[in-house]
Amino acid sequence: AQSVTQPDIHITVSEGASLELRCNYSYGATPYLFWYVQSPGQGLQLLLKYFSGDTLVQGIKGFEAEFKRSQSSFNLRKPSVHWSDAAEYFCAVGERTYKYIFGTGTRLKVLA
Amino acid sequence: DGGITQSPKYLFRKEGQNVTLSCEQNLNHDAMYWYRQDPGQGLRLIYYSQIVNDFQKGDIAEGYSVSREKKESFPLTVTSAQKNPTAFYLCASSIRQGANTGELFFGEGSRLTVL
Numbered sequence: 001a002q003s004v005t006q007p008d009i010h011i012t013v014s015e016g017a018s019l020e021l022r023c024n025y026s027y028g029a030t031p032y033l034f035w036y037v038q039s040p041g042q043g044l045q046l047l048l049k050y051f052s053g054d055t056l057v058q059g060i061k062g063f064e065a066e067f068k069r070s071q072s073s074f075n076l077r078k079p080s081v082h083w084s085d086a087a088e089y090f091c092a093v094g095e096r097t098y099k100y101i102f103g104t105g106t107r108l109k110v111l112a
Numbered sequence: 113d114g115g116i117t118q119s120p121k122y123l124f125r126k127e128g129q130n131v132t133l134s135c136e137q138n139l140n141h142d143a144m145y146w147y148r149q150d151p152g153q154g155l156r157l158i159y160y161s162q163i164v165n166d167f168q169k170g171d172i173a174e175g176y177s178v179s180r181e182k183k184e185s186f187p188l189t190v191t192s193a194q195k196n197p198t199a200f201y202l203c204a205s206s207i208r209q210g211a212n213t214g215e216l217f218f219g220e221g222s223r224l225t226v227l
Contacts, residue, residue, distance in 0.1 A: 104154040
């Protein structure tokens with residue numbers, strides 16, 4: 001069955017440090033991949049997406065992600081974290097049948 | 113500005129009551145979705161609709177009902193049959209891109225609390 005795994009439930013980094021959030025997926029075909037961010041009590045906002053082409057994708061707020069087919073991964077990175085990046089981050093796979101599979105999320109805490 | 117509007121943002125319900133959550137979009141998207149979010153469980157699909165007058169059950173449809181009479185509207189009713197309705201509910205929409213769908217656009221969510 002298709003699945004998305006975010007192995008880190010919580011991550012804490014200092015402001016200005018680099019960040020990498022992990023995402024692994026299980027999907028038979030070439031997946032459509034997404035990263036979303038959610039602030040407390042709010043909806044989800046798209047950070048970036050991968051459909052095809054260049055495996056390194058740039059998103060909003062200085063985030064990027066790299067699709068590695070051999071590792072079934074789509075990790076999210078940011079070179080320097082800001083305090084406003086504290087939020088919950090979700091990785092998702094889009095299937096070809098109008099369905100999306102979400103990971104359980106990684107909650108990011110940023111230390112001043 | 114185009115977007116998805118959910119209402120109410122907060123809702124309190126007594127046990128045994130049905131409640132309806134509103135979701136309206138002006139993005140002209142074909143597909144609409146309802147997700148339930150509980151702490152530590154990510155998003156779980158309740159129902160989705162690809163076109164007007166058609167909808168499919170998601171992974172946790174029991175105790176919920178929907179309608180899609182207009183392209184821009186996809187209300188969710190939480191019935192008294194739903195055993196644990198206290199949760200954060202998110203409505204979303206997407207546009208079809210060829211054989212696949214694009215990204216989801218989300219509303220701000222509705223928090224339902226059963227007293």
